[in-house]
Amino acid sequence: MRLRSARDVAVGLVFLGFAALFWWFGRDHPTGTAARMDAGYFPMLLSALLALVGAACVLRGLFAGDPEEGRIGAIALRPVALVAGAVLLFALTLDLVGFLPAMFASLVLVGFAGTERRPLESVIAAAVLTGFGWLVFIRLLGLQFPMTGF
Amino acid sequence: MDLLDNIALGFGVALTLQNIAYAFVGCVLGTLIGVLPGIGPVATIAMLLPVTYALPPVSALIMLAGIYYGAQYGGSTTSILVNLPGESASVVTCIDGYQMARNGRAGAALAAAALASFLAGTVGTLLIAAFGPLLSELAFTFGQADYFALMVLGLVCAVVLASGSLLRAVGMILLGLLFGLVGRDVNTGIARYDLGRTELIDGIGFVVVALGMFGLGEIIANLSRREEKREVFARRVSGLWLTREEFRAATPAALRGSALGSFLGILPGGGPTISAFSAYTLEKRLAGQRGTFGAGDIRGVAGPEAANNAAAQTTFIPMLTLGIPPNATMALMVGALTLHNIQPGPQVMTQNPQLFWGLIASMWIGNLMLVVLNLPLIGLWVRLLQVPYRLMVPAILMFCMIGVWSLNGSSFDLLLMAFFAVLGFVMARLGCEGAPLLLGLILGPMMEESLRRALLLSRGDWSTFITRPISATLLAVALALLVAVLLPTLRRKREEAFREE
Known part of the structure; x- marks a missing residue:
């Protein structure tokens, strides 16, 4: 299957990767509740959002996206x-x-x-x-x- | 009158010999990096931040501000003479400025750019003086939920005004926010994401990230392209004055540019580049069929040049009054203030009036210096362009490394800078700008703090963000902006606007 936008897929994977890293290294921090936020609350919220954005990027790269803009080209x-x-x-x-x-x-x-x-x-x-x-x-x-x- | 007293206070601070000298150094450096492509204000300010640590805060800020608006001047010189924008905000000046130079009116184009910039600088300075206090008073009525909403709005604006994909810009902001959370959590004392390294407990320094992504990342990107030959078009520029007709066309254009630039500068996410583009479009529309845009219309020089300079001034307003940086350069300024133990925000004006008014007065003095500096010295700046880029690379690298090492004297920071250089380059190649990440990095801890406090006050009830009028309004504006950009018709317009770049 051809990618619509290789860039979108790559960006999405980078975002997903970082979301996973931040989730993994933050998994031991207590989150607490909204009223009494602990150290893990905001990072987990952001990691989840970043994972969502990353997934959306990948999906766009697969099915929509601009093929012209989406080419990555050779990297020196x-x-x-x-x-x-x-x-x-x-x-x-x-x-x-x-x-x-x-x-x-x-x-x-x-x-x-x-x-x-x-x-x-x-x-x-x-x-x-x-x-x-x-x-x-x-x-x-x-x-x-x-x-x-x- | 209050305003006059304040301005007098400001000039008292700005006119000391030491501060004039720092404003001058800032303006010269700014012009220099404005002229030289491949190095921008963000990287330069980040490099010099550690050096300014020993200065009094006012002098440090005066010099850093000089670099920022000086770069807008310098960028126009090369756009006109060489068709090579030294700064992204000067890209549009190339279109008509270079054509004017080819028509033998290089001097007039340069004069129009310098005078329009000066006019805009004056307008911008007056606006800060007039609206700064009002806005900071308003800011005192802000609650924690309102601050959070304001930062959300700022980030949304940054996303909307960034060129390229919205989704990617949102991702870069989130990534920046996460990097901003690395280090000890102020409320619980838990060290987050330190990976067992003591160096990470204090967090990732924004200077390290800025120098990595903007200083070194740019080097890598430029080295990946072939070095282009720079043709210096006009070695000697004569006739620095405008004809009566040119003057008549340029003045209203410069005024319109100043107004537009001032407005777009205040908006979160705005700044010189977007202002210059908007002003060019505006001038072109207003002139209609009668304009000679693209063939050397002086309005195409005066308008955008005024706009980018006005915006460079007014972007200080949200930073100084609300403590919220609207773009990457201002994020560095926030960092500079924090380095000096000054918490940016509405209290700066009351607790450090010399700082606030001194900075503003120095901007006007700096603008005056720039006119004097630029017009007679054009030949010198142009000659600088003959320095080949391959010689600038080791110089930039050295400044970046010395700057980062001198922060904490830690080799770890250097390794971190290398990491962000590679990350910045890779993301840029994938079509993601670095600026949103830097903005997120600065705002991360601030946003967490205000979210935490807002929800503590409301006992965990998220509806506090929509029941407080200020917060609700700000969030509604943010939502409206996002919806507007995602609507198909406007989306096409936005893409067109960026294609003109």
Whole structure:
């Protein structure tokens, strides 16, 4: 069977997934009553509503929906992986090696995220920016960052 | 007179050297990001929030506000000269502004945009000064049920005015509300959805989400497209003045744009972008056959530019008086106030009059600065456009990472930002905007609190929402809006309106 709108189905599944997650992790919180709401009441209400909306999205994607708008198209994995990867790299190495190397490595990595890649330019830009960030945020504004590793 | 006293108080605050300097920094930064496509006010304000933590609240807010309305100015410059909107609110300015530049009237278009924006900024500032106190007095009569209804109305408006599918926008709001509930529940002390991580007990910071979805999510989206060559059309702009005919056509258009923008800005869910589109449509309708829209009609520049600037000012009204953010940028402003331990709401005006009036006065000063800043410096802004996007990527990434880390000094926040970057990108690819989620994130705890209190007072009786007149009216309006949008005829109109984008 052909989907009318792949987007609607995908969005609906994402919503259903999150509704299930919020329901699962909130299942132990007492709900209480409307007059005396406990910690679980509002989250359960919202999870249920989100599940409803998600189901409606899936149904629309299957039977109604705009096929033209509904195409998802190819997703370039490289920018997603490298931008998220650069953040992870910085987060995981900051405490180990300190601000300067961690920031530099992360900015070099993100230089490879686009379609146009110039390694030398990326390295220079990363070095200049790291220096700029250190000067402005750490020296001038006094933000606290680990500067050396352990 | 009361109003004059208040305005005098405001100027007293805004005209201190320090606050002028912060307004200036805000305006320059705003113009800069307005000129540069690929980075918007939401991400910039989120990046700078942690830095403003050390400033006094008034100065912080003055600077952040400057970024917001400064971006509306900057966006128009690139629309006119390069046919490239730096900001979504400037998309319509491209249509006639760029044509005027091609006809050799770039200077006139830029002047019309700047002057119309200034006029609108003045109108907007006066409106806040006039209606702010009235609205906050009204807000004092609001009960908990009324607040809940008001937030529902705000979210419904946000859904109706969002482009694209209603259903998806509702889902994004619900998802945002749920993310907003992560962390310790204030009433019971139970830590919700902390997944065993102590970092999550304080909740998910809206800065983390905003930078992830709007800062990094945008980078990912832009990198997925091919880098387009930016042709700078007019390197040198001469003749910054309007002819008499142009002046005569532009003035009423700017006034109409200011009025429309001010109105749409106050509405929950409204804001600069929708105002600019509406103003363009209005001007086109009014001109009828006599207009030269699409071929360089000055009314197509003055109207929308006035509207987006007026709306940028009046969106502060619901935030400052009711404490309820009407859009994502204002949600960040609420966050900025909370960072400084100021609870947004009607009491801001009475408890922190310097803050309220100082901010308003600074907006007018900022608007004046922007005119001065923009007209002579156009050449500089245009040259900035030659910075290739691939060099902006590491810069934006660095600002985002430093901004998030400096919030709590926690690597966990960085990981969370990466998660929201991926989520934001994926949802955008699936046709879901990020703004409703951010709005929900801020409103989640507020809505839970007012729902809880309202039902506690009514002993669990849900009919309290329809027996209280204010709440009933607000909910009726929300329902009417939803029904109206779902009706087939209006639905087609709405789709048409968004197709023009």
